[in-house]
Amino acid sequence: MFNKNQINVQKNQKYIVKIEDFGSNGEGIAKIDGFTVFVPFAIVGEEVEIVIILVKSTFAIGKVLNIIKSSKNRVEPKCPYFKKCGGCQLQHMNYLLQLDYKRNFVQNCMNKYYSNDANVENCVPSVNVYNYRNKFAFPVQKIDGKICVGMYRINSHDFIKIDDCAIQTDCKNAIDAFVDWANEYNVEVYNESEKQGVRHIIARIYNNDLLFVVVSTKKMQKFDKLYEKLSKNYNIVGLINNINTKNNNVIIGDKDYVVYGENKLSICENGINYTINSHSFMQVNNEIKTKLYDAILNNIQKDDIVIDAYSGAGVLSAMMAKKCQKVYGIEIVKEAVDDANMLKRNNNLRNLENLCADCAVAVPEIVNKSNANVIVLDPPRKGCDKNVAQTVNNSGANKIIYVSCNPATLARDLNYLNNYEIVCVTPYDMFPQTANVETLVILNKIADFN
Numbered sequence: 244m245f246n247k248n249q250i251n252v253q254k255n256q257k258y259i260v261k262i263e264d265f266g267s268n269g270e271g272i273a274k275i276d277g278f279t280v281f282v283p284f285a286i287v288g289e290e291v292e293i294v295i296i297l298v299k300s301t302f303a304i305g306k307v308l309n310i311i312k313s314s315k316n317r318v319e320p321k322c323p324y325f326k327k328c329g330g331c332q333l334q335h336m337n338y339l340l341q342l343d344y345k346r347n348f349v350q351n352c353m354n355k356y357y358s359n360d361a362n363v364e365n366c367v368p369s370v371n372v373y374n375y376r377n378k379f380a381f382p383v384q385k386i387d388g389k390i391c392v393g394m395y396r397i398n399s400h401d402f403i404k405i406d407d408c409a410i411q412t413d414c415k416n417a418i419d420a421f422v423d424w425a426n427e428y429n430v431e432v433y434n435e436s437e438k439q440g441v442r443h444i445i446a447r448i449y450n451n452d453l454l455f456v457v458v459s460t461k462k463m464q465k466f467d468k469l470y471e472k473l474s475k476n477y478n479i480v481g482l483i484n485n486i487n488t489k490n491n492n493v494i495i496g497d498k499d500y501v502v503y504g505e506n507k508l509s510i511c512e513n514g515i516n517y518t519i520n521s522h523s524f525m526q527v528n529n530e531i532k533t534k535l536y537d538a539i540l541n542n543i544q545k546d547d548i549v550i551d552a553y554s555g556a557g558v559l560s561a562m563m564a565k566k567c568q569k570v571y572g573i574e575i576v577k578e579a580v581d582d583a584n585m586l587k588r589n590n591n592l593r594n595l596e597n598l599c600a601d602c603a604v605a606v607p608e609i610v611n612k613s614n615a616n617v618i619v620l621d622p623p624r625k626g627c628d629k630n631v632a633q634t635v636n637n638s639g640a641n642k643i644i645y646v647s648c649n650p651a652t653l654a655r656d657l658n659y660l661n662n663y664e665i666v667c668v669t670p671y672d673m674f675p676q677t678a679n680v681e682t683l684v685i686l687n688k689i690a691d692f693n
């Protein structure tokens with residue numbers, strides 16, 4: 244009898260396989276003698292010739308050499324860097340299949356880590372499936388004597404030079420302006436041996452307003468010339484030189500020199516005027532952000548007392564405060580809380596309290612003192628602190644609204660919320676062309692626990 248743990252698959256060997264399923268990064272999954280082979284950029288139902296490029300004890304990875312039977316859902320990727328840079332994983336799938344893949348992925352996470360009874364709704368589509376991102380952060384390197392902007396190949400430090408990015412709102416002009424400036428003035432660029440100079444460029448683009456950040460190890464010069472080049476195509480609201488001397492994977496450092504304008508971008512949405520700076524979190528797809536916030540706001544009533552845990556720059560907290568009795572926003576990043584406080588002042592929201600704290604400490608405190616009846620959780624990818632989830636589960640709140648960018652940690656955390664039942668699980672396509680998905684879960688307290 245065949246043993247599925249036995250590895251018969253050999254590196255560099257070619258096989259013809261049928262794609263049976265999708266993996267968590269949108270890659271195809273095939274079986275060779277029962278052994279799992281991940282095949283990036285292959286679609287369920289396709290028959291492909293692959294070469295094995297990696298063999299591990301429980302799986303292998305195959306690279307497509309030939310598509311023998313192509314899926315009717317396969318489309319031509321729009322971007323020349325697709326498959327090279329690590330940004331997108333799904334450009335070869337038509338959009339309906341992308342949405343279907345995301346719904347099924349969230350459902351599979353629910354089934355695997357939570358319960359088969361949690362029915363996941365259809366994924367809410369994005370109208371813009373390209374050119375939707377309002378933020379980029381690209382590394383800078385000197386290749387063959389020329390300064391370039393790029394992306395890293397997935398799971399590697401291989402630099403791929405790029406001129407444009409298909410999922411960004413107009414970034415080509417910003418890249419061109421920076422590259423022209425850096426080469427014309429022979430700007431010092433970071434490399435692994437000297438560790439001095441420019442490391443990344445970061446931009447937030449909202450309508451045509453641009454907040455542009457040059458991240459370097461030390462203060463750079465000649466920014467007036469960069470300003471001139473950028474201002475040909477954008478309304479520059481801020482040009483910032485951020486200093487990052489740390490030798491780790493964190494892109495942005497703590498120290499900002501404001502070279503021009505201000506380190507803030509002003510936005511008006513749902514009757515709230517707010518600003519974000521280069522450090523604040525903001526959802527990257529404006530249109531889906533609005534749909535997601537509207538769905539949350541539809542669940543907030545006039546008399547509600549709300550805890551908004553992991554509140555970022557406080558935009559959602561403010562929108563909720565406009566509708567209800569009281570909101571407590573809790574966020575750990577000081578700059579984001581500064582933004583949230585400015586937003587509170589500018590919008591005259593006396594019923595909003597922004598706390599700069601770790602949710603693990605502040606959520607239990609506020610649950611104890613506040614009589615909150617709604618708790619919003621919008622944690623980073625690693626999910627909620629266990630202590631936060633358990634405190635929320637034992638709170639007096641009758642409704643929990645959980646927003647997640649990681650279905651696996653979402654499903655894990657739902658297990659701690661067993662005093663609550665799910666009303667709906669709705670994926671939102673915040674990140675078209677990528678395997679990422681945002682999910683909104685609404686939970687109500689189970690009557691017996693009241």
Ligand SMILES: C[S@@+](CC[C@H](N)C(=O)[O-])C[C@H]1O[C@@H](n2cnc3c(N)ncnc32)[C@H](O)[C@@H]1O
Nearest residue numbers: 524553554555574575576600601602621622623
């Ligand atoms: C997904 S964002 C949520 C942003 C916000 N709800 C919004 O819609 O703009 C997660 C936020 O949690 C913050 N954060 C991460 N760990 C935290 C912690 N332990 N306590 C409080 N906030 C934390 C991050 O700084 C980030 O702003």
